[in-house]
Amino acid sequence: MKILITGIAGFIGYHLAEYLATRGDEIIGIDSINDYYDVNLKYGRLVELGFNNLKIEYNKIIISAKHPNLSFIKLNLEDKIKLEHLFAEKKFDYVINLAAQAGVRYSLINPNAYIDSNIVGFINILECCRNYPVKHLTFASSSSVYGLNSKQPFSTKDNVDHPVSLYAASKKSNELMAHTYSYLFGIPTTGLRFFTVYGPWGRPDMAFFIFTKAILENKPINIYNYGNMKRDFTYISDIIQGIVKVNDNPPKENKNWNTMDPDPSSSQAPYKIYNIGNSKPVELMTFVKTIEDKLNKKAIINLLPIQPGDVPSTYADVTDLIETLDYKPEISVNDGIKNFITWYRNYYSI
Template identity: 55%
Template sequence: MNILVTGAAGFIGFHLCRRFLSMGFHVTGLDNLNPYYSVALKKERIALLSADAKFRFVKEDMGDRASMDRLFDAGGFNYVVNLAAQAGVRHSLKCPEDYINANIIGYFNILENCRQHKVDHFVFASSSSVYGLNTKMPFSVHDNVDHPISLYAASKKSNELMAHSYSYLFGLPCTGLRFFTVYGPWGRPDMALFLFTKAIIEGNPIQVFNHGQMERDFTYIDDIVEGVVRVTQNIPKPNPDWNPASPDPSSSVSPYKLYNIGNNNSVTLLQFIEAIEEALGKEAIKEFLPLQPGDVPATCADIDDLIKDVGFKPATNIKTGIANFIAWYRDYYGQ
């Protein structure tokens, strides 16, 4: 099995590549090593992956169509998992063009090459951010998501629509995965767990948005990877019961499917911080702030379809997941 993982130097991409390699697959990892956060951290992830002879790293930008054409011409990929994207809701308020270049143009170049090279299954990362103004909990893939509140969320919704059009027109099997607040070892330095841990250890205040009442469905990285691996090997088929008079957004008459991958259990930001404090044995200095533009106050994943179709339910609790992260953080930074 020959797999392309885009965003291989990223948090989820790194862990997914390691898992595929452990399964004996040949993995090509694509990444442009952009400086949105520490390039050194990304390079260390790639160095670990490169210790396996079945891994090949390609440093190119998805936005470069000619490079993507050459990659696919030589690749012979069975599966493609697209995790590369410009991440971050708040960054999209300041640098919106980054999201168009990476999440729309770069994504299109991958999608078009999957069509031309008749890839068996195209799997792509969406986001819980697509639920936008929705308040019905838990968030369901069967609900309409037409009201995003950030350009990041709009770009991810666009990815879902683009994939569906290719699935319908060209029969390309496509599966979109809406991830819910992923955390764990080797995580992103711009995410709350990393920022909070660093600040608490150093005795600096942490910024607690929405006065700590933000609710998130925090999902441990190993659970995310397990879900992606199972879904990747479960190629979608057309839904024979799909009704155009009452269209289900999560499936289609074409080989297309959407899944949530979350813990199905929301906790408040204050509960999350308490778990960090407990693992560190040190209390945080908290600076309470209002809800930020583009942020949704709460998320929670309905994962019934994931359980039904691939038999998997994420189950790592935040105390275990946070303890694992902090053990990695202390080791990585020698603290």
């Protein structure tokens, strides 16, 4: 397979590229390497992938020394002309779109970044898939789309029209845009609602990373909603396995789709939405305790009110994932945090 991965220098993109390149697929990765968080971590991921010459020029292809079937191009999704040239030249079989402006809280500060990357960038991807047809477009959505929903576990069969952050709204928009292109142009598209991904090489703006760093530095950690939070923490390898299974199985039209009682997760077009989560919500204080245990060090805790854009609980219903693809995430938080702490200590020489 010839696969385009966008956001290859990101947390999930890095792990996915490593997996698929090792499997033997031809991988072309793009990333803008923006400075939303520490670019050294992004470059570190690229080095791990075998891109040793990090004097990266914009729109110039470099080949991995580790995987000859893996190449990288620094490129913005908003750059429609150069993106179209790339599609025309490479003639991709599959596209996995992971590039996005991430972060719920940052969307309160810099909303335009979400429109540029998550809306403009995504329409450019869709247009390229339309004009240079691919077998399947898989794209990252988010559990954040469930917004004000309180019925749990969160099901892809439920309506998600009440987001509580612009980030979530942009991801919901991606799902709607993808469906439109599936319906109009027959492009098989699948959206993946990821639930609180964590693990080695993770994002430093996420709780597991922030907590670990603060505890080791004897600094306090902020626990919102006075600790009354639950998250469906999902380990990175489970996410990668889910993406690969989905990518390898493009959706087909749902022949039983009912226009009088429409299922939001499928369509009469080749379109599908899946949750990818561990389906075992963990109390945030239990999560902190697990980090404390693995570090053998106590946290200094500040209990604070819930923040705008946050939701108190997430919990994935993965019935469709099991029934359609015979797959369910399974790595425990205990094992996942252990692996993350080991990586963290090695990477930062602690």
